[in-house]
Amino acid sequence: MKAQDALLGASRMKAWELALWLALLASPLALPTHALIINEIAIVALFAISLDLILGYSGIVSLGHAAFFGLGGYAAGLLAKHISPDPLTGLLLAAVVSALAGALMSLTVLRGNDLTRLMVTLGFALILYELANKLDWLTGGADGLQGVTMGPLLGRFEFDLFGRTAALYSLTVLLLVFLVLRRVVHSPYGATLMAIRDNRLRAMSIGIPVASRLASVYTLAAGIAGMAGALLTQTTGFASLDLFDIHRSADVMLMLVIGGTGWLYGGIFGAAVFKVMQDVLSNITPQYWTFWLGLFLVVLVMVGRERLVRPRSWFARGKTQEAR
Amino acid sequence: MSEREAQTTVLHAQQLVKRFGGITATDHVTLELKKGARHALIGPNGAGKTTLINLLTGVLPPTEGRIVLDGQDITDLPPHLRVQRGMVRTFQINQLFDSLSPLQTLALTVSRQQGLGARWWQKLGRNAQVMARCEQLLERFHLSEVMNQPTRVLPYGKRRLLEIAIALSCEPRVLLLDEPVAGVPAGEREELLQTVAALPADVSVLLIEHDMDLVFSFAKYMTVLVNGAVLTEGEPEAIANDERVKAVYLGHGTEATLEDGHG
Amino acid sequence: MLTILFDGIAYGMLLFILAVGLSVTMGLMNFINLAHGAFAMVGGYITVLLMQRLGLPFLLCLPAAFLGAALIGALLERTLYRPLYHRPHLDQVLFSIGLVFMAIASVDYFIGSTQQILQLPDWLKGRTELGSGAWQLGMGHYRLFIIAVCLALTVVLQFILSRTRFGSRLRASVDDQRVAAGLGINVNQVFLSTFAVGSGLAGLGGALGAEVLGLDPNFPLKFMVYFLIVVAVGGTSSISGPLLAALLLGIADVAGKYYIPKLGAFIVYTLMIVILVWRPQGLFVRQGGK
Numbered sequence: 020m021k022a023q024d025a026l027l028g029a030s031r032m033k034a035w036e037l038a039l040w041l042a043l044l045a046s047p048l049a050l051p052t053h054a055l056i057i058n059e060i061a062i063v064a065l066f067a068i069s070l071d072l073i074l075g076y077s078g079i080v081s082l083g084h085a086a087f088f089g090l091g092g093y094a095a096g097l098l099a100k101h102i103s104p105d106p107l108t109g110l111l112l113a114a115v116v117s118a119l120a121g122a123l124m125s126l127t128v129l130r131g132n133d134l135t136r137l138m139v140t141l142g143f144a145l146i147l148y149e150l151a152n153k154l155d156w157l158t159g160g161a162d163g164l165q166g167v168t169m170g171p172l173l174g175r176f177e178f179d180l181f182g183r184t185a186a187l188y189s190l191t192v193l194l195l196v197f198l199v200l201r202r203v204v205h206s207p208y209g210a211t212l213m214a215i216r217d218n219r220l221r222a223m224s225i226g227i228p229v230a231s232r233l234a235s236v237y238t239l240a241a242g243i244a245g246m247a248g249a250l251l252t253q254t255t256g257f258a259s260l261d262l263f264d265i266h267r268s269a270d271v272m273l274m275l276v277i278g279g280t281g282w283l284y285g286g287i288f289g290a291a292v293f294k295v296m297q298d299v300l301s302n303i304t305p306q307y308w309t310f311w312l313g314l315f316l317v318v319l320v321m322v323g324r325e326r327l328v329r330p331r332s333w334f335a336r337g338k339t340q341e342a343r
Numbered sequence: 344m345s346e347r348e349a350q351t352t353v354l355h356a357q358q359l360v361k362r363f364g365g366i367t368a369t370d371h372v373t374l375e376l377k378k379g380a381r382h383a384l385i386g387p388n389g390a391g392k393t394t395l396i397n398l399l400t401g402v403l404p405p406t407e408g409r410i411v412l413d414g415q416d417i418t419d420l421p422p423h424l425r426v427q428r429g430m431v432r433t434f435q436i437n438q439l440f441d442s443l444s445p446l447q448t449l450a451l452t453v454s455r456q457q458g459l460g461a462r463w464w465q466k467l468g469r470n471a472q473v474m475a476r477c478e479q480l481l482e483r484f485h486l487s488e489v490m491n492q493p494t495r496v497l498p499y500g501k502r503r504l505l506e507i508a509i510a511l512s513c514e515p516r517v518l519l520l521d522e523p524v525a526g527v528p529a530g531e532r533e534e535l536l537q538t539v540a541a542l543p544a545d546v547s548v549l550l551i552e553h554d555m556d557l558v559f560s561f562a563k564y565m566t567v568l569v570n571g572a573v574l575t576e577g578e579p580e581a582i583a584n585d586e587r588v589k590a591v592y593l594g595h596g597t598e599a600t601l602e603d604g605h606g
Numbered sequence: 607m608l609t610i611l612f613d614g615i616a617y618g619m620l621l622f623i624l625a626v627g628l629s630v631t632m633g634l635m636n637f638i639n640l641a642h643g644a645f646a647m648v649g650g651y652i653t654v655l656l657m658q659r660l661g662l663p664f665l666l667c668l669p670a671a672f673l674g675a676a677l678i679g680a681l682l683e684r685t686l687y688r689p690l691y692h693r694p695h696l697d698q699v700l701f702s703i704g705l706v707f708m709a710i711a712s713v714d715y716f717i718g719s720t721q722q723i724l725q726l727p728d729w730l731k732g733r734t735e736l737g738s739g740a741w742q743l744g745m746g747h748y749r750l751f752i753i754a755v756c757l758a759l760t761v762v763l764q765f766i767l768s769r770t771r772f773g774s775r776l777r778a779s780v781d782d783q784r785v786a787a788g789l790g791i792n793v794n795q796v797f798l799s800t801f802a803v804g805s806g807l808a809g810l811g812g813a814l815g816a817e818v819l820g821l822d823p824n825f826p827l828k829f830m831v832y833f834l835i836v837v838a839v840g841g842t843s844s845i846s847g848p849l850l851a852a853l854l855l856g857i858a859d860v861a862g863k864y865y866i867p868k869l870g871a872f873i874v875y876t877l878m879i880v881i882l883v884w885r886p887q888g889l890f891v892r893q894g895g896k
Contacts, residue, residue: 022446022478025491026468080696127879131886133695134638138838139882141831142875149872208463210443210451217440224400224438225452225513226426227460265827269703276700281442310711316704320690320697 030205040194047186054182060294061189062250065196067274067286069243074272075280076204077236078216080133082268083140084244086124086147087117089262091245093151096164096258104170106188106253113249114242121241125234141265148263163259167252178254185254192250193287196243200283203239212236213281273316347564350377352411353547354430354517359398359408361391361571368394369405370572376517380547383562385582387591391571392551393435396519400432401425412517429516435525435551437506441495445486445505448494449477452512476512484508485534500531507538518542520550524557536560559583567591608743610861616749618856619756620818622849624811624829625836626763627804633842634780634800637687638695640702642808642833643826644709649675649809650816650825651713654722664727668755668813675809680802687801688794706826714823722821752814759807763845776800780843832859835878841888851888 043061047054066088073079091113098109127139151158158164171177178184203209214222215229223229252258261267270293278289300308354376361369368391376382384392397403399410401422409418417425440448453473454460468474481487484504489497494505507523523539524532536557542548552558558565559579566576569591575582582588628642649671656662656670686705690698730751736743767773778786779796787793812825819829832855840851855874862873882888 021487022450022481022490023468023471023474025446026450026474027466030466030468074696080699082699127883131882134632134834134838135882135886135888137638137695137699138834139879141834142879142882145831146872146875146879149869149875153868153872202466203463205466206463207451207454207459207465207467208461210447210467211455211460213443214440214448214451217442218438220402221434221438221440221509223402223422224426224432224434225509226423226455228423232461272700276696307711307715309707310715313704313707313709313711316700317686317708320693320701320704321686 030201032201044187044190044194047183047190051181051183054186056294056298058182058186058189058254060291061186061193062247062254063271063274063294064287064290065189065193065250066244066247066271067278067290068197068200068283069240069247069286070271070275071280071283071286072200072204072212072236072240072243074275075282075285076209076216077212077233079128079233079237080137081128081140082137082265082272083142083144084240084271085263085265085267086140086144087121087241087244088248088251088267088271089144089147089151089258090120091117091248092252092258092262093158093164093248094245095249096167096252097157099167099169099253100164104168106169106172109169109253110192110246110249113245115245117245117248118238118242120245121238122234124241125237128237129230129233141268144263144265144268148260151260151263158258161260163257164252165257167256167258169253169256182254189250189254192246196246197283197287200243204283208232273312276316276319347377350379352376353378353380353413354399354549355411356395356399357409357411359395359410360406361394361398361403362406368571369398370570371408372568372571372573374566374573374576376547376549377564378547379545380549381561381563382548383550383552383558383565383579384568385552385558385565386568386574389570390568392568393521394571395568396432396521396549396551399519400430426513429514430519431510431513431515431517432519433506433510433521433523435521437502439494439502439505439509442493444489444491444493445481445497445501445508446477446490448505448509449480449512450474452509453477453480456513480508480512484538500527503527503531503535504538507535511542515546518546518548520548520552522551522553524552524554532557608737608741609745610864611857612743612745613749614857614860615853616746616752616856617818617860618853619753619760620811620815621832621836621856622852623756623759624808624815625833625840625852626845626848627801627807628833629837629840629842629848630776630780630845631801631804632837634776635687635691635797637691638698638702639687640699640830640834641705641709641826642702642805643828643830644706645675645679645805645808646812646815646829647709647713647821647823647825648678648812649806650812650821651717651722652809653813653816654724654821655717657725664730668810671813672806672810675812676802676806679805680798683798683801688797691797706830710823710826717823719823722816724816724821726817748817752818755814759810760845760849767845772796772799832874835874839878839881839888847888 046057050057066084070081070084073081094116095109095113098112124140124143128136131139152160155161169178172184172188176184211222211227211232214225214227215232219229248262251262274289274293275286276289277292278285278287297308300311304311352375356372356374359369359372360367372395384395386392394403398405401417401420405418409416411417412425412428412430417428443451447467450467450473451460453476454462454467454470457473459465459470459473481490484507486501486504486508489501494502497505503523503526510518520539524535527535539561550558550561562579564576565579565582567574567582567588574587574591575585624646628639631637631639652671652674653664653667656667657664662670690701726748730748732747734745734747736745767777775786775791775796778789778791779793783793812821819825835855836848836852839855840848858877859871859874862869866873
């Protein structure tokens with residue numbers, strides 16, 4: 020059936036994707052000296068694709084996504100310090116805690132216009148920052164949560180000093196979450212999200228329960244962001260206030276924009292490009308990397324986001340015009 | 344009892360009032376839509392026709408009055424639940440999903456309609472029943488050749504067809520059409536008119552339209568709305584001959600067409 | 607307690623002058639401009655530099671701060687902001703964040719990242735105490751000055767808005783751009799002048815606030831949240847809305863930090879979220895307005 024083929028074909032895993040994932044999973048073994056930065060990239064990539072769910076696919080502008088990143092990070096750290104050093108338990112707890120927070124927050128995010136949403140999401144992250152700061156008996160305050168030592172992964176793989184286990188751990192979590200999210204965005208559920216993003220009024224008018232749909236995706240995205248935060252704490256042994264910082268929320272948004280919103284891989288490519296750029300530029304102009312970042316953003320927006328990113332769309336546009 | 348009174352009322356707007364600050368956009372409007380109706384809502388620009396549709400569909404909350412669908416009071420029911428009960432509308436200005444293709448749009452609508460909208464683990468194209476219905480609708484609305492193109496690149500005529508197709512893919516029992524041929528070039532109106540005429544007989548249709556040809560060829564009953572209030576209602580013959588209706592259209596340039604259409 | 611109230615009012619008035627430009631341009635151009643704080647920073651630095659390098663008296667620096675920020679605002683509006691008015695909000699957020707980053711890094715590079723100390727003229731230093739005991743009111747002279755200047759500005763703004771031709775053109779453009787243009791109002795000019803004045807006011811606020819709020823390259827980011835709170839809570843369809851919101855915010859912040867220092871800014875953020883959830887369009891929305 021023509022229609023069925025068209026839809027299923029678009030959502031099938033392509034050859035280059037398989038190659039990419041194999042390469043990613045092999046990278047900590049192939050480039051052992053870069054294992055630490057690979058780990059970092061995997062973690063922020065996970066964070067970025069969770070933001071893509073709400074920003075790229077559902078159209079919710081959030082400047083406070085780091086709230087969930089930080090919640091997950093601290094939850095995992097506290098669990099490891101006080102109850103159990105098992106990484107997977109910590110990961111699960113972080114996901115649950117952040118998802119719950121997301122469910123709560125989602126009630127506030129549904130109302131109002133873009134500015135209201137921006138403020139409310141930002142406000143939440145700021146509140147958590149302040150709370151983490153003031154509840155220093157629990158969180159270590161400005162000094163952060165120190166000495167988080169993790170037990171072996173799955174009871175067998177110790178976290179080594181070179182970060183190899185850490186990188187493989189993070190990459191595996193990234194892959195598994197990615198596969199699930201891939202399913203989600205190509206499903207009817209995912210299509211209704213995009214419908215809400217494109218035209219909320221029409222989405223409502225075809226029977227989509229907009230509020231509960233957005234609440235559920237916000238909860239999901241929060242849980243995944245929490246997992247990313249947990250990974251960071253677990254692989255660095257440390258959780259600090261800057262998990263909640265505005266910079267984190269802004270940086271992850273930038274990564275997503277660089278890589279392109281609304282196609283999951285945008286988060287992964289954007290994270291890689293951003294981290295590498297940050298590394299390179301920080302070495303050239305250590306203090307003023309923000310200037311170049313700012314300039315990049317200004318140019319990006321002036322030129323037009325769609326024109327610069329998503330090289331695939333260049334080809335797709337060409338095809339469409341021929342078909343007409 | 345007249346023939347009309349004997350029919351079942353599917354949608355009943357009872358004394359609907361809508362005020363915005365000092366303006367009364369809808370003034371104690373009562374409207375009964377019968378089962379299988381071909382009911383037209385006409386009136387000069389600014390009469391409040393679209394506002395009434397917005398009230399009926401729940402996009403706007405009424406200041407006063409009640410709305411009853413199939414005997415159930417839906418006045419406080421949120422818009423998406425009214426759609427799930429079978430009341431569907433089209434928009435005067437196309438409300439489409441620009442980044443999605445017609446196929447994706449219809450697939451998601453049909454999936455939602457069949458209760459599959461919340462399925463997150465199954466791929467959109469997997470369900471054969473849904474896909475078959477989509478192919479059917481794409482054929483019917485001449486959208487098959489463009490079914491994989493993002494809606495934003497489609498020409499206006501196709502977009503308008505998609506607008507109506509979306510509404511039909513919701514399997515409506517009550518269909519509210521808001522100026523379906525608005526802005527459609529004369530050559531493409533026929534397609535749309537035929538599709539509107541070919542709607543199943545048990546679907547109750549309320550049509551807002553300015554094109555008097557379409558109105559008189561389609562409608563079996565008409566309500567005339569002026570300044571937010573019902574001026575009169577009745578069968579097309581009676582409306583066309585009504586002096587008050589003619590007076591209202593005087594100066595709007597449609598008086599001549601009113602007579603032509605009726606003839 | 608009265609002193610707290612007084613300090614809170616001073617802080618609130620200052621926030622109002624800083625944020626009113628943002629509120630008007632948001633209402634007028636529907637543009638989320640997160641770089642607004644940068645204009646305030648510019649005003650502050652102009653004042654500090656003029657005083658330190660050229661020895662200009664404080665009072666002269668204030669109009670200089672206004673003009674400097676206004677000119678830069680006009681230039682940027684014409685060249686960079688104007689093409690972006692119809693872009694989605696996300697693009698505007700990204701763009702203005704980019705501008706802020708560039709501004710902060712530039713100031714850091716050219717002037718350095720240390721806090722700037724502003725030397726107030728002698729007649730502004732000092733304090734007057736009224737009453738006694740629980741009802742004692744301690745008024746810092748500088749804060750009195752701030753309140754006076756801001757009050758005067760507010761009156762002038764309200765006058766311009768409601769009594770002048772420019773004001774009515776502005777209000778028409780806010781209500782409906784297309785109709786205003788159709789009436790022959792040069793909407794581009796209205797945008798340009800409004801943006802310039804708004805930025806100028808921010809610059810003036812930055813100059814006035816340098817002593818009270820501190821001045822360093824991170825000023826725009828530190829205080830951006832407060833400006834946005836004023837706009838989000840106060841709404842964009844009037845001047846009185848942001849004024850009341852700013853006063854509320856100022857008093858809440860000062861009182862909160864004094865009475866419950868452990869929680870500090872937490873109170874303000876929570877209050878904001880509660881208000882925005884209760885009234886998503888802001889506390890003071892005009893009936894039938896935006």
